[in-house]
Amino acid sequence: MPFIDLPDHRIHYAVSGSKTAPVLVLSNSLGTNFSMWDLQLPEFEKYFYVLRYDTRGHGDSAVSPGPYTFEQLGGDVVHLLDALKIECACFCGLSMGGMTGLWLGLHTPERFRKLSFSKLIVASTSAKFGNADSWNTRIATVRAQGMQAVAASVVERWLTSEFRAREPERVRATQEMLEMSPPEGYVACCAALRDLDMRESLASLNIPTLVISGASDPVSPPSDGRFLAENVPGAKYVELRGAHLVNIEAASGFTSSVVTFLTAGGA
Numbered sequence: 001m002p003f004i005d006l007p008d009h010r011i012h013y014a015v016s017g018s019k020t021a022p023v024l025v026l027s028n029s030l031g032t033n034f035s036m037w038d039l040q041l042p043e044f045e046k047y048f049y050v051l052r053y054d055t056r057g058h059g060d061s062a063v064s065p066g067p068y069t070f071e072q073l074g075g076d077v078v079h080l081l082d083a084l085k086i087e088c089a090c091f092c093g094l095s096m097g098g099m100t101g102l103w104l105g106l107h108t109p110e111r112f113r114k115l116s117f118s119k120l121i122v123a124s125t126s127a128k129f130g131n132a133d134s135w136n137t138r139i140a141t142v143r144a145q146g147m148q149a150v151a152a153s154v155v156e157r158w159l160t161s162e163f164r165a166r167e168p169e170r171v172r173a174t175q176e177m178l179e180m181s182p183p184e185g186y187v188a189c190c191a192a193l194r195d196l197d198m199r200e201s202l203a204s205l206n207i208p209t210l211v212i213s214g215a216s217d218p219v220s221p222p223s224d225g226r227f228l229a230e231n232v233p234g235a236k237y238v239e240l241r242g243a244h245l246v247n248i249e250a251a252s253g254f255t256s257s258v259v260t261f262l263t264a265g266g267a
Contacts, residue, residue, distance in 0.1 A: 027097030033059030057185020066188025098125030
């Protein structure tokens with residue numbers, strides 16, 4: 001498994017597809033790892049050189065001391081691209097991964113110009129996730145009882161009841177991925193999500209952006225997605241049937257939406 005040692009962190013990543021194709025970076029949601037993109041990978045590899053990575057504290061990436069900030073999570077992306085000598089990329093993130101993309105566009109614009117991040121996709125994402133009390137409660141629960149204490153209720157918000165009944169094996173694998181997430185990395189990222197509010201800054205985002213929402217998402221509902229699309233200049237909006245992990249529940253529609261957006265006028 002490939003790893004890169006960044007200034008204060010070891011990151012786990014994978015690349016696939018043609019090295020001559022445009023680069024597409026995929027960023028995972030809270031409590032998952034880069035395998036969450038498995039359903040997209042075969043189609044994405046037809047068009048892009050795909051770079052997946054496990055966010056700090058997740059998957060096989062290192063669990064550095066927390067709490068984390070999006071300055072760290074976004075900085076990891078920049079350092080990873082530098083280490084791999086990738087100068088031009090598009091970025092697609094879901095939930096926490098989408099917030100990472102928004103943060104990069106807003107807070108390191110000089111790095112975006114240097115790296116020429118040409119397009120941005122943010123899915124199941126909000127400019128402000130929840131409130132401090134709810135995050136602090138979850139952090140305390142995981143610290144005291146571990147990931148299994150929250151896994152079942154989280155998966156119920158991630159996937160609709162119809163999908164859970166129809167695809168029990170997919171649901172089981174998703175819950176196991178969450179239960180295996182390192183607790184300290186999870187709560188450190190919960191703190192980053194708790195503390196970031198980008199609602200007043202979106203008008204400064206000057207990157208072609210696609211916002212994707214799940215119509216039944218209770219975590220970042222369509223109203224949050226529409227808020228992003230209405231406040232990011234020129235952003236496009238797509239709403240798909242499904243809940244929070246819309247790339248899994250509405251895999252075909254998600255994949256085609258991303259490919260169409262990135263290849264329109266060239267990626």
